[in-house]
Amino acid sequence: MFKKYFSLIILLLMTNHAVVANELSLLTEERIGDFELGIFEKDLQGKIPCPLKRGEEQLWGADGIYHQAWNYPKCGLSFNMSSEEKGATKLIYSITVTAPSTLKTKRGIHIGSSEQEVAKAYQDEKDTKASIAKQTFVAGSLYGGLVFDFQHNKVISIFLGAGAE
Numbered sequence: 001m002f003k004k005y006f007s008l009i010i011l012l013l014m015t016n017h018a019v020v021a022n023e024l025s026l027l028t029e030e031r032i033g034d035f036e037l038g039i040f041e042k043d044l045q046g047k048i049p050c051p052l053k054r055g056e057e058q059l060w061g062a063d064g065i066y067h068q069a070w071n072y073p074k075c076g077l078s079f080n081m082s083s084e085e086k087g088a089t090k091l092i093y094s095i096t097v098t099a100p101s102t103l104k105t106k107r108g109i110h111i112g113s114s115e116q117e118v119a120k121a122y123q124d125e126k127d128t129k130a131s132i133a134k135q136t137f138v139a140g141s142l143y144g145g146l147v148f149d150f151q152h153n154k155v156i157s158i159f160l161g162a163g164a165e
Contacts (some may be wrong), residue, residue: 010071026125026140032095032160033103039082041070041090050075057086067093076101078163094161103147105158115156118148 027037034047039107055069062154066086076098081090097103097111104110107121113138119126120140125146130138134153147159 013139023115026097026146027144027162029106029147030160031106032097032158035079035095035103037092037094037161042077044070048077049071049073050077051096057083057161059086072102077103094159094163096160097158098156105160109148109155109158111155111158114149114154115148115153118155 006063014052025155030036035044050072051074053073057066057068059065060067064084065082065084066088068081068090073079078096078098080094082093082101083090083150099109103105104114105121108119109118115134118137118139122137125139127138127141127145130136130142135150137148137150139148142163144162145160147163148155149157149159
């Protein structure tokens with residue numbers, strides 16, 4: 001049920017904001033390693049070899065759904081998991097990758113990739129207004145896409161999801 005709800009949210013955003021429709025396509029097409037948005041929590045089981053630290057479920061007023069942080073700090077991996085009801089089955093809402101993760105995006109970008117490699121891989125999706133040279137590269141938009149943060153010309157974090165509402 002929630003997977004349909006998640007898809008409906010994306011569809012509504014795309015039809016109500018035609019300008020960002022192309023930018024939001026990264027939400028449905030991109031992956032980081034084996035993970036993509038909308039995957040059920042049961043599909044995470046056995047795929048992450050590190051201990052899980054769960055945050056508390058919180059109802060977000062912006063979208064009216066429950067969110068919970070699932071952090072795997074020893075693997076450099078964090079998920080924002082969400083569900084329509086508190087305690088219900090959750091789906092991946094966003095993904096954040098940091099060191100020591102070795103996971104890659106569909107286009108081969110990983111922690112440690114250079115800013116030039118990111119620009120080459122995602123040049124057609126670059127949000128020039130939100131991107132800041134030597135700091136942040138936004139592919140898609142802050143409303144949905146990939147955000148790469150840099151330090152010393154190297155990727156130090158990758159975020160896939162909606163960073164703004």
